[in-house]
Amino acid sequence: MAYLIAGDVIIQAERKVLDLEAWLRAHADQEFRLAAITVAELWRSTERAPGIYRERRQRFLRRILEVFEVVPYTEEAAMEHARLSTALEATGQRIGGQDVILAATAVVSGSAVLTYNTRRFAAIPGVTVVAP
Numbered sequence: 001m002a003y004l005i006a007g008d009v010i011i012q013a014e015r016k017v018l019d020l021e022a023w024l025r026a027h028a029d030q031e032f033r034l035a036a037i038t039v040a041e042l043w044r045s046t047e048r049a050p051g052i053y054r055e056r057r058q059r060f061l062r063r064i065l066e067v068f069e070v071v072p073y074t075e076e077a078a079m080e081h082a083r084l085s086t087a088l089e090a091t092g093q094r095i096g097g098q099d100v101i102l103a104a105t106a107v108v109s110g111s112a113v114l115t116y117n118t119r120r121f122a123a124i125p126g127v128t129v130v131a132p
Contacts, residue, residue, distance in 0.1 A: 001128075002031040004071060004106045006115035007041045009132055010034075014060050023132055032114070033069045035105040037098050071109050073101060080104035087125050095120060103127045 013020035024032060042064075046057040081104035088095055099117075103124040106113045112128035113121050121129040 002033060002109065002111040003114040003130065004035045004102060004109070004111045005032055005038065005068065006102060006113055006117065006121075007038045007045075008116045009114055010038070010042055010061075010064060011045070012116065012132075013064075014057065018132060033071050033109075033111070034064070035071050035102050036073045037101040037105065039065065039070055041098055071105055071111075073105060074108065076108045077101070077105045080108050084124055084126075088123070093123055095124060100124065 009018065009020070012018040042061050046054055046061055049057050081101050084100050084104050084107070085097070088100065099120060102113060103121060105111075106128070107126050112130050114130050114132060115121055116131060118129045118131050121127050
């Protein structure tokens with residue numbers, strides 16, 4: 001199965017809470033990618049970081065982007081995003097738009113979402129969620 005890595009996993013790797021390289025080696029038979037929305041979220045965090053932290057985060061993110069394929073937000077993903085958002089609204093659940101875009105990208109690409117926020121993503125219909 002393919003996995004889309006959520007931003008929280010990359011952040012934990014940057015903070016050295018998660019040894020992402022070791023984790024990926026232990027799961028070498030799996031395919032890991034990033035959704036375009038995750039790149040936007042991560043890059044936004046670099047833009048907001050002060051001084052030396054900004055440069056360090058940008059270097060880290062650039063290394064990450066060299067390793068992982070980025071899955072684009074396509075027209076099909078946009079339609080799935082609308083469907084998922086509507087389904088969540090109908091049940092009264094509030095989940096951030098960027099998370100729903102990641103979920104929609106996962107659904108249309110046949111991927112699971114790799115995240116520490118399993119409860120949030122598990123509430124989205126049709127999304128397979130895995131914690132690192």
